[in-house]
Amino acid sequence: MKFFIDTANLADIREAADLGVLDGVTTNPSLMAKEGITGKNNILKHYKAICDIVDGDISAEVNAIDFEGMVREGEELAEIDEKIVVKLPMTREGVKALKYFSEKGIKTNCTLIFSAGQALLAAKAGATYVSPFVGRLDDISTDGVALIEQIVNIYENYGYTTEVLAASIRHPMHIVQCAEVGADVMTGPLSVILALLKHPLTDLGLEKFLADYKKGNP
Numbered sequence: 001m002k003f004f005i006d007t008a009n010l011a012d013i014r015e016a017a018d019l020g021v022l023d024g025v026t027t028n029p030s031l032m033a034k035e036g037i038t039g040k041n042n043i044l045k046h047y048k049a050i051c052d053i054v055d056g057d058i059s060a061e062v063n064a065i066d067f068e069g070m071v072r073e074g075e076e077l078a079e080i081d082e083k084i085v086v087k088l089p090m091t092r093e094g095v096k097a098l099k100y101f102s103e104k105g106i107k108t109n110c111t112l113i114f115s116a117g118q119a120l121l122a123a124k125a126g127a128t129y130v131s132p133f134v135g136r137l138d139d140i141s142t143d144g145v146a147l148i149e150q151i152v153n154i155y156e157n158y159g160y161t162t163e164v165l166a167a168s169i170r171h172p173m174h175i176v177q178c179a180e181v182g183a184d185v186m187t188g189p190l191s192v193i194l195a196l197l198k199h200p201l202t203d204l205g206l207e208k209f210l211a212d213y214k215k216g217n218p
C-alpha cells in the first residue's frame, strides 16, 4: 500500500519523508488556504517546493470548473515537475478533462468520489487515481471503507489500472481497514500516519528491555 500525506504543510511533509515511508502527497484548495498559500504564483511555487522534498506523485488540484479552464490550469500545473498529478473534480467537465489528460499521458487524480458509479466513470475516462473520501462518508453515517472495497472489486472485475486512493482518512484504523480491502494508496495527515506507531505494549516492553539492559550494564 502506498502512503501519501494529505497536507500542504512543508514541515509535516519533510517529517513524513524523513520517516522513509512516504510515497507521495495530496493537497486541495482548503489545505493550501490553511497554510496561507494564496494567489496563483505562490501556489505554483509551493507545489515546486513540495516536489523538491518528495520523490513521488504530488497531486495538485485545479480550481477551474469548466473544461477549458481545467485544461489550462492542469497543463500549467503539469509543467512544474513530472511528479505533478493533475487533480480534477468528479463533474461532467472533470470527466472530460480526465480523458484529455489521460490521452496526453499526464497523470490525474479524480477527487470528490462518493459512489462506485463515479469511480467507474473516472476509470473509464483513464484516471490514474480515484479518491473516494472515506471520512466524509463516515461523517454522514455511510460506510466509507465499504465503498473502497466495492471500487476495488469493480476495478478487479474489469482489469482497470486506475489506483484506488483512500482519501479523507481520519484515524489509524481507517488505514488498516483500507489496507484489508485492497486500497492501492491511502492519504492522511501526519498525525494519523504517526499514530500507526503507537501501542502501549511496545512502550512497556521497551521500558522493561532498557531497565534489564541497565541491570547488566550498570
Ligand code: E4P
Pocket (backbone or CB within 6 Å): 006, 026, 027, 028, 111, 131, 133, 135, 136, 167, 168, 169, 187
Ligand atoms: C483528498 O485528496 C482530500 O484532500 C482529503 O483527503 C479530504 O480530507 P478531509 O475530508 O479530511 O478534508
